[in-house]
Amino acid sequence: xxxxxxxxxxxxxxxxxxxxxxxxxxxxxxxxxxxxxxxxxxxxxxxxxxxxxxxxxxxxxxxxxxxxxxxxxxxxxxxxxxxxxxxxxxxxxxxxxxxxxxxxxxxxxxxx
Numbered sequence: 372x373x374x375x376x377x378x379x380x381x382x383x384x385x386x387x388x389x390x391x392x393x394x395x396x397x398x399x400x401x402x403x404x405x406x407x408x409x410x411x412x413x414x415x416x417x418x419x420x421x422x423x424x425x426x427x428x429x430x431x432x433x434x435x436x437x438x439x440x441x442x443x444x445x446x447x448x449x450x451x452x453x454x455x456x457x458x459x460x461x462x463x464x465x466x467x468x469x470x471x472x473x474x475x476x477x478x479x480x481x482x483x
Contacts, residue, residue, distance in 0.1 A: 378466030379430035
């Protein structure tokens with residue numbers, strides 16, 4: 372899977388996971404509060420998605436952020452020349468997209 376932002380905007384750490392939402396069964400207590408019954412319905416599990424279609428991600432340091440998932444047919448901006456390049460051939464280098472045909476050279480290739 373690929374997202375538009377592949378590193379945390381707060382700390383630069385990589386993606387650790389996608390934040391999901393699931394339904395947990397609750398039971399009302401006598402005092403009006405609710406308690407977890409110990410049952411979770413994993414059939415209701417869904418990714419958290421905002422109104423712009425971005426998914427909520429979490430980095431290795433626990434920061435949550437939103438990023439748009441990318442399909443192989445999508446394009447991203449090369450961080451070096453800002454040309455639109457196919458995400459399918461782009462390289463993720465230090466958390467930034469680099470175009471294969473425009474800017475991915477021997478110097479960058481050797482640093483991987």
